[in-house]
Amino acid sequence: MVQLHHGWQVSARNTPVPVSRVAATVPGCVHTDLLAAGLIPDPYLDENEDALKWIGQTRWTYETSFLWNGPEDDRIDLVCAGLDTVATISLNGTEVGRTANMHRGYRFDLRSALTPGRNDLRVVFDSPYEYTAAMARQVGSRPGAYDEPYNLIRKMACNFGWDWGPTVVTAGIWQPIGLHSWSTARLAQVRPQVTVDGTTGLVEVHIDVERASTESLTVTAEVGGVVGVATIGAGSIGAVLRLSVPDVRRWWPRGYGEQPLYPLRVVLASEGGRELDRWERRVGFRSVRIDTTPDAHGTPYTLLVNDVPVFVKGVNWIPDDAFVTRITRERLAERFRQACAANVNYLRVWGGGRYESEDFYDLADELGLLVGQDFLFACAAYPEEEPFAAEVAAEAREHVVRLASHPSLVTWTGNNENIWGFADWGWPEKLAGRSWGAGFYHRLLPSIVAALDPTRPYWPGSPWSGTDDLHPNDPAHGTMHIWDVWNQIDYTHYRDYIPRFVAEFGFQAPPAYATLRRALSDEPLASDSPGMRHHQKAMDGDLKLRRGLDAHLPEPRDFDDWHYLTQVNQARAIRLALEHFRSHQPVCMGAIVWQLNDCWPVTSWAAIDGDGRRKPLWYALRDAFAERLLTLQPRDGGLVLVASNDTDRPWRAEAAVTSYDLGGKALVSTTVAVDVAPRAVQTIPLPDGVALPEEPRSELLRAVAGEQQAWWFYAEDRDTDYPAARYETNVEPVPGGYAVTVTAGTILRDLTLFPDRLDPAATVDQSLVTLLPGESVTFKVSSAVSLPAANLAARPVLRCVNDIPRA
Structure with missing residues (x-):
């Protein structure tokens, strides 16, 4: 294919700023074109977003x-891999096609409009708001989570704003575009179904061709040294080749084994042996299924890969930039490295974004990251009438086929929160009998997956309990989301739930300080300064942050305290939830945190902020998702020690459990045996003499088994009789940065170092460290610039909870 990515210009009439033949980047979008031309301010900074809504x-x-001067092929097609969204395409003044779906590709025959020499190509994008207004007149409006019409157009929903994202309603040629000249026939579709039987890999390659002639064709498929050949007879348009590959190595999720990938090549040839087209991908041999066999606790949702149950340690994934054409393979690779370093094994691609890129899935295949892909429906009722239904079917077929080769893809899910929304959010009254998407989730989409990719399970929604007879968000059945925590009640109420599989739960905090300082010009910067308010998109988000602080932590004295404490509270909330959920394995077999990443600088639920910086939550994920986890949990009025072993090896150790006063004096101690089978959990009751304090405000409990340890504080920080923090520091330059050693003179709770306050590019290796008097920790700071030692060792760079005096 000859790409048409150069020489583009974009223009518009009657705009607040003159836009006449501005240089355009393809693939790209109009926002980034206008930004590159200096015609608009950066919509991510301050409150600029509001002044740019005219773009949409x-x-x-x-x-x-x-x-164009040839070649004289039978067909010359304009191939548009993705147009955003409602487009009319013309060549030399002749209309050649129209589109109304960002999520699918299009191919248009140009033969009748193409001329030798110069050809003028034009793509006109209508306003999405005009399109959705017309759709509302045609099929009626539908309720949704936001007052935006994202559910009336097949476009990335979060372009219209979300409770973590900006309203930047884009337009443009967002995927590759080019000319494809071909004769005789081409590969219209290659669909491998990959399974494994013992040590034999099975590949069933379904091939569809598009023809420009009726001659006989030959198709060849090769994988793992095995070759299959079929003849596509005159006039026929498809074939199936079945390949059996002996002695294959299975593909495993990270933490369970290796990720061998096998090149699969398909070649289409003419009757005389001339190569006409080829298709190449990598496949992995593995099986995947979901166990939903009812048990004494309800209905499980247990993912099995190669018949091995996998405890899902997951994060939700949103588009990593609101302007998705800025997301490079290198940027995805960095996010995936961050996910893996946090001990994540699963990415859930959320249904308000996009079907993710080949780069995304290639990287997941290589790293062993499991992926669950939502079909793109989120938090709203959707019309099932035409032309909407045909667009949904076309995009679903395209992406089920496109992603079939990737072993990392393990589930398809029909939607995000729409079945739940219909049950609980007052939609039936607003719909008054109009369609809302049920036909998509229960009939259309499962039929497409069953027909085109029966090797993968389909689940109608997230959440869903497995049957319409149950509430869709029932903790005892299938998958659930937990959002009363954060929205209504304190995070300790995560312990009220023992879900079979929790696919969303989260708690907010602001981004890193350096991210805020790049994005906001507020002076002074405050929790309620204009830029901070604008970059808080959640309903009553600041009030909910404050409620969380008031329940647990001392009163912040200034912005620096507020910033530190809200980040600590986010990390504690999610760590509490994850340790609780893991302690109930195998009843609970998955926890997917909302969310890994951000798409711009914003206060949100993310562990990695919009500039790619790790928040303290990221370190809490790393600890709570560790292969071996030691945690203290409340049970039946006392405490238990829970050891979780997510490895293939037994875990045997002696755990010392000791109560201390806040001066670091050991009060009572006991030793218990940790003996956990592979991929299992052990619960060890603790005697009351150790577990129950005499003075809750001035005592704590610690369990230590080898390198693993767990803490239990009996009172909230705001009520605990902490001594004022005292410590000594030693800062030494080391290759690549600094070693900052802190030796505690008193207890230090959640000691954290924020080097980005001194160097925006600086990082640190650990966070949220608690020390007893006399104990030390060394933080390794990575930085390429000279940093003042005194600043590395003092507030606001070095913080702990008890350096804030209680009121």
Whole structure:
């Protein structure tokens, strides 16, 4: 294919700033084009977003020209891998096609409009708001989570704003575009179904061709040294090749084994042996299923890969930038490295974003990260009438086929929260009998997956309890989301739930300080300064942050205290939830945190902020998702020690459990045996003499088994009789940065170092460290610049909870 990525210009009429033939990047979008031309301010900074909403209300014209003087092939197609969204395409003044779906590709025959020499190509994008207004008149409006019409157009929903994202309603040629010249026939679709039987890999390759002639064709498929050949007879348009590959190595999730990948090549040839087309991907041999066999606790949702149950240690994934064409393979690789370093084994691609890229799935295949892909429906009722239904079917077929080769993809899910929304959010009254998407989730989408990719399980929604007879968010059945915590009640109420599989739960905090300082010009910076308020998109988000602080932590004296304490509270909330859920394995077999990443600088639930910086939550994920986890849990009025072993080896150790006063004096101690089978959990009751304090405000409990340890504080920090923090520091330059050693003179709770306050590029290896008097920790700071030693060792860079005096 000859790419048409150069020479584009974009223009519009009657806009607040003149836009006449501005240089356009393809693939790209109009926002980034205008930004590159200096015509608009960065919508991610301060409150600029609000002044740029006119972009989504404007009709945009993209134009380029190209020379064509052959070749004299049977067909010359314009191949558009992705147009955003409602587009009319013309060549030399002749309309050649129209589109109304960002989530699918299109191919248009140009033969009748193409001329030798110069050809003028134009793509006109109508305003999404005009399209959705027309759709509402045609099929009626539908309720949704936000007052935006994202459910009336097949476009990335979060373009219209979300409770963590900006409203940047994009337009443009967002995927590759080019000319494909071909004769005789081409590969229209290659669909491998990959399974494994013992040590034999099975690949069933379904091939569809598009023809420009009726001659006989030959198709060849090769994988693992095994070759299959089929003839596609004159006039036929498809074939199936079945390959059996002996002695294959199985593909495993990270933490369970290796990830061998096998190149699969398909070649289409003419009757005379001339190669016409080829298709190449990598496949992995593994099986996947979901166990939903009812048991004494309800209905499980247990993922099995190669018949091995996998405890899902997951994070939700949103588009890593609101302008998705800025997301490079290198940027995805960095996010995936961060996910793996946090001991994550599963990414859930959320249904308000996009079907993710080949780079995304290639990286997941290589790293052993499991992926669950939502179909793109989120937090709203959707019309099932035409032309909407045909667009949904077309995009679903395209992506089920496109992603079939990737072993990392293990589930398809019909939607995000829509079945739950219909049950609980007052939709039936607003719909008054109109369609809302049920036909998609229960009939259309499962039929497409069953027909095109029966090797993978389908689940109608997230959450869903497995049957319409149950509430869709029942903790005892299937998958659930937990959002009363954060929205209504304190995070300690995570312990009220023993879910079979929790696919969303989260707690907010602001991004890193360096991220805020890049994005906001507020002076002074405050929790309620204008930029901070604008970059808080959650309903009553600041009030909920404050409620969380008031329940647990001392009163912040200033912005630096507020910033530190809200980040600590986020990390504690999610760590508490994850340790609780893991302690109930195998009843609970998965926990997917909302969310890994952000798409711009914002206060949100993310562990990695919009500039790619790790928040303290990231370190809490790393600890709570560790292969071996030691945790103290409340049970039946006392405490138990729970050891979780997510390895293939037994875990045997002696655990010392000791109560201390806040001066670091050991009060009572006991030793218990840790003996955990592989991929199992052990619960060890603790005697009351150790577990129950005499003075809750001035005592704590610690359990230590080898390198693993667990803490239990009996009172909230705001009520605990902490001594004022005292410590000594030693800062030494080391290759690549600094070693900052802190020796505690008193207890230090959740000691954290924030080097980005001194160098925006600096990072640190650990966070949220608690020390007893006399204990030490060394933080390794990575930085390429000279940092003042005194600043590395003092507030606001070095913090602990008890350096804030109680009121």
